[in-house]
Each structure stands twice: as structure tokens, then as C-alpha cells.
Amino acid sequence: MSSSSSAYEKRSWFMRWLSKFFKGGSSNRGQAGGTHHRPPQFIGDENMVLRAPVRSLDNRSRTDKEKEELDQAISISLAEGLKKPIGFGWRPNNEDDHSKAVQDDPHSSYPPYIPREYQPTGYRVCGGCNRDIGYGNYLGCMGAFFHPECFRCRGCRYPITEHEFSLSGKDAYHKTCFKDLTHPKCEVCLQFIPTNGAGLIEYRCHPFWSQKYCPVHEHDNTARCCSCERLESVNTRYVSLGDGRSLCLDCMESAIMDTGDCQPLYHTIRDYYEGMNMKLDQQIPMLLVEKQALNEAIVGEKQGFHHMPETRGLCLSEEQTVASIQKKPKMGGHGLIGMRTQPQKLTRRCEVTAILVLYGLPRLLTGAVLAHELMHSWLRLKGYRNLNPEVEEGICQVLSHMWLESEITPCLGSSSTSAAPSSSSSASKKGGKSRVENKLGEFFMHQIANDTSAAYGGGFRAANAAVNMYGLRRTLDHIRLTGSFPM
Numbered sequence: 001m002s003s004s005s006s007a008y009e010k011r012s013w014f015m016r017w018l019s020k021f022f023k024g025g026s027s028n029r030g031q032a033g034g035t036h037h038r039p040p041q042f043i044g045d046e047n048m049v050l051r052a053p054v055r056s057l058d059n060r061s062r063t064d065k066e067k068e069e070l071d072q073a074i075s076i077s078l079a080e081g082l083k084k085p086i087g088f089g090w091r092p093n094n095e096d097d098h099s100k101a102v103q104d105d106p107h108s109s110y111p112p113y114i115p116r117e118y119q120p121t122g123y124r125v126c127g128g129c130n131r132d133i134g135y136g137n138y139l140g141c142m143g144a145f146f147h148p149e150c151f152r153c154r155g156c157r158y159p160i161t162e163h164e165f166s167l168s169g170k171d172a173y174h175k176t177c178f179k180d181l182t183h184p185k186c187e188v189c190l191q192f193i194p195t196n197g198a199g200l201i202e203y204r205c206h207p208f209w210s211q212k213y214c215p216v217h218e219h220d221n222t223a224r225c226c227s228c229e230r231l232e233s234v235n236t237r238y239v240s241l242g243d244g245r246s247l248c249l250d251c252m253e254s255a256i257m258d259t260g261d262c263q264p265l266y267h268t269i270r271d272y273y274e275g276m277n278m279k280l281d282q283q284i285p286m287l288l289v290e291k292q293a294l295n296e297a298i299v300g301e302k303q304g305f306h307h308m309p310e311t312r313g314l315c316l317s318e319e320q321t322v323a324s325i326q327k328k329p330k331m332g333g334h335g336l337i338g339m340r341t342q343p344q345k346l347t348r349r350c351e352v353t354a355i356l357v358l359y360g361l362p363r364l365l366t367g368a369v370l371a372h373e374l375m376h377s378w379l380r381l382k383g384y385r386n387l388n389p390e391v392e393e394g395i396c397q398v399l400s401h402m403w404l405e406s407e408i409t410p411c412l413g414s415s416s417t418s419a420a421p422s423s424s425s426s427a428s429k430k431g432g433k434s435r436v437e438n439k440l441g442e443f444f445m446h447q448i449a450n451d452t453s454a455a456y457g458g459g460f461r462a463a464n465a466a467v468n469m470y471g472l473r474r475t476l477d478h479i480r481l482t483g484s485f486p487m
């Protein structure tokens with residue numbers, strides 16, 4: 001009989017639909033190829049793995065309590081549905097009613113549960129609008145009833161008309177809305193972060209900026225800002241500095257591009273030292289250089305300990321010829337053009353020949369490097385000798401950190417946790433700092449405090465603890481006498 005076979009088809013379709021609708025948890029176990037669920041896992045700060053949305057109705061595990069609630073919802077709905085053919089389920093725009101198909105089938109094994117009264121028939125309160133549902137269409141879900149138009153997505157607030165949706169606690173979501181809310185998106189390629197071979201969503205997350213991205217971008221030549229470490233995304237444009245480094249537009253905004261540009265900042269930091277009663281008596285030349293020139297100068301130095309691989313400054317003690325940047329480059333295409341460098345013979349008049357700093361870094365980072373290198377200069381000029389790297393780099397980082405702290409405005413940047421480098425803002429190089437620049441300053445301080453190297457990170461933490469306990473002056477006196485930090 002064709003009509004009965006069609007009724008059967010409808011029923012089986014309905015059964016499948018129903019089981020997805022209400023029984024996702026139990027059906028999941030028998031599902032071939034269903035992924036095994038695990039709670040979110042976090043592996044370290046920067047390598048995160050987490051399980052894809054665990055509450056998606058068609059594919060997730062449930063607690064027993066929730067299963068109970070679901071079973072109850074099913075039994076109520078079925079009971080109601082049997083009494084009133086059109087009472088149960090969705091009929092958004094289709095006269096071909098699915099619940100009727102259940103009724104028409106004489107072999108139906110419904111109901112699998114004993115029907116029971118939940119509320120007096122005909123009086124149901126909508127869980128959405130709290131009004132009487134009466135005898136109209138309604139939906140039963142998780143022990144509550146809804147007008148079809150009142151069963152809404154918690155995410156977008158539009159009604160849910162799909163047969164499959166996602167539940168989180170008592171909240172229902174469109175599947176796509178739930179995925180948007182819970183499945184992390186890569187901030188580099190802007191796609192959902194894919195699951196790895198083990199079915200886990202694995203991603204990297206920058207510990208300061210919280211920039212989340214697919215692990216693959218660490219090796220696919222995605223540009224990383226040499227100053228703030230954020231990766232270039234498909235909707236941002238970084239500037240190539242020409243020596244292998246890239247700069248994001250946030251960092252570009254306050255970047256210091258030539259030796260002349262840097263002089264006011266250099267004076268500011270010398271004044272900062274003078275203000276702490278640590279005046280540098282010698283006029284030490286300061287030059288901005290490209291990465292290559294800095295590396296050559298490092299090779300030419302006999303002494304010194306350097307922060308590899310990212311050395312950004314150098315306190316020179318030998319006589320060298322260094323190519324300094326005399327004329328700042330201009331923006332051209334995707335990079336910078338028209339830079340002029342000039343070889344400069346540096347002669348030694350005191351313990352310190354010159355201070356070299358990488359060009360193209362934002363003002364606060366350039367200043368942090370200058371403050372660090374000026375501390376090396378101060379130590380050499382004041383006759384501190386043979387300090388071990390942890391002590392010398394540690395105390396230099398403390399001065400760098402202190403200067404940054406004096407420059408940034410607390411609270412200004414902390415409210416903004418935006419990970420994406422913004423392309424527009426109104427920073428001024430003098431006076432009031434923009435929120436973007438302030439946030440960068442907080443990042444540079446974070447870098448110093450969380451550096452993992454023994455000399456720079458360990459040194460900073462030991463030096464900073466000593467300075468907090470005894471003050472800078474007493475700490476320096478102790479270093480001069482003993483070569484170590486006061487305990």
C-alpha cells in the first residue's frame with residue numbers, strides 16, 4: 001500500500017528528527033564515527049587544545065540529570081501529541097503534518113513512555129513570553145513549552161525554526177550561532193580553527209594579546225610584527241622594514257625611523273636618569289641602525305652579552321665604523337623606500353663608544369631599549385666591572401621597566417583588550433599617548449617581566465625584587481661591592 005509506505009517514510013523521517021531533537025545524548029553513543037568527547041584541555045599558555053562545542057544537540061554527551069529532563073520532555077510531548085494530533089512539534093509552513101504521520105501508522109510503537117499529566121490540558125504557559133499557549137501550536141523542550149515564535153536563539157534572538165539546534169544549559173541556539181559563539185575563530189585567516197587528527201581544536205594563543213590562531217600560521221610565512229609579536233591577519237597590512245622585519249600599523253604609528261628623529265627621546269631618557277641622580281657625564285653618541293648593521297657591530301664587540309635572537313640595542317665599547325640611518329624612509333608600496341644610511345666612524349673618548357638602537361620600533365620600545373643601553377653605559381662609566389650577565393642585564397632591564405612604567409598611563413590601555421592591531425587611531429608622538437600606544441607600553445613591560453632567559457628574565461626578577469626591597473641606590477651600591485643583588 002502506497003499510502004502506508006509513505007506514512008512509514010514520514011514516520012521514520014520524523015523518528016530520526018525526533019531523536020536528534022531530544023535524544024542526542026543517547027543516540028550519540030551508538031553513532032558510527034562519532035567523535036569521542038573530552039573536557040577542554042589546556043596545554044600550557046600558548047598551546048591550547050579544546051573540545052569542539054560539547055552541547056551541540058546532535059553530537060554531544062550529557063549528564064544524567066539532563067538526560068532525565070530530556071526524557072521527561074519527550075514523555076510529556078508525546079502524551080500531549082497523542083491526545084491532539086496537531087499538538088506536538090513544529091509545523092512552520094507545512095500542512096503535511098509529521099505528528100499526524102505517527103498517528104496514522106497502526107504499527108507505531110508510540111508511546112515509549114507512559115503518558116502523564118503535566119498541567120491541565122489546554123493550559124500551558126509559554127517559557128518565552130509567559131503567556132497562555134492554549135490550543136495553538138507549541139513546542140515542548142527541556143520540560144517547558146513555547147509558542148513557535150517564542151522559541152528563540154539565545155545568541156541572535158531570532159526564532160529557531162530548524163529541526164536541529166544546540167542547547168547550552170537551558171538556553172537554545174541556532175547551530176550556526178552556537179558555533180559562532182563557542183568554536184574559536186582564527187584571527188589570522190578568520191576561519192574556524194580546524195580540529196586536529198585527534199578531533200580537538202588546537203590553536204595558539206598569544207599570552208598578552210590573546211590573539212588566537214591556527215598552529216599552521218607559525219610556519220606558513222605569516223608576517224609577525226617585530227615589535228609586538230602579533231601575526232598579520234588577512235585584513236590587515238604590515239609594513240616591511242626592508243631588513244627582514246615587519247611592523248604592524250599600531251607599532252608603525254609611533255615608530256622612530258631615523259637618528260635625528262630619535263634625539264628628543266634620547267634626551268628625555270638622559271633626563272630621566274638625571275632625575276634619579278644618575279647623571280651620565282659623557283656625551284655618548286646614539287645612532288639608529290638597521291638590523292644588519294647592529295649584528296655587525298655586535299660581532300665587532302669583544303665583550304657584552306646579547307639578547308638573542310632579538311637584539312634591539314647595543315652599548316658599544318670598541319671603536320667601530322657603523323652605518324647609521326640619516327634619512328628616514330618613506331612608505332612605498334608594501335614597504336619603505338628612500339632610506340639613506342651613512343657610515344660613521346666612532347672613536348672612543350670614554351668607556352662607552354656609542355649606543356646603537358634598531359630603527360623602526362615604536363617610541364616606547366625604542367625608549368625601553370635606550371633606557372637599557374644607557375644603564376650599561378652608566379655602569380661602565382661608574383666603574384662597575386665584571387658583573388655576571390644576570391646581574392648586569394637584570395639591573396638594566398629594571399631601568400627599562402621603570403622608564404616604561406613612568407611613561408604609560410595606568411587604566412588607559414587596560415580597558416582595551418582588543419587583540420587585532422587597529423589601523424586607525426589618533427596617536428600623537430608628543431604629549432598624550434593614544435590607547436594603542438599605552439597598550440603597547442604595557443606589552444613591553446609584560447615582555448620584560450615574563451622573559452624566560454636566565455640573564456634577562458631571571459636577572460630582571462631578581463633585580464626588581466631587590467630594588468623593591470632596598471631601593472635602587474642601595475641595590476646599586478651592593479652590586480658595586482659584591483657583584484650580586486642584596487638578598
Ligand SMILES: [Zn+2]
Pocket residue numbers: 126127128129130131146147149150
Ligand atoms: Zn510565547
Ligand SMILES: [Zn+2]
Pocket residue numbers: 153154155156157158173174177
Ligand atoms: Zn541564532
Ligand SMILES: [Zn+2]
Pocket residue numbers: 186187188189190191213214217
Ligand atoms: Zn588560521
Ligand SMILES: [Zn+2]
Pocket residue numbers: 225226227228229230247248249250251252421
Ligand atoms: Zn606591532
Ligand SMILES: [Zn+2]
Pocket residue numbers: 305372376393396
Ligand atoms: Zn643588555
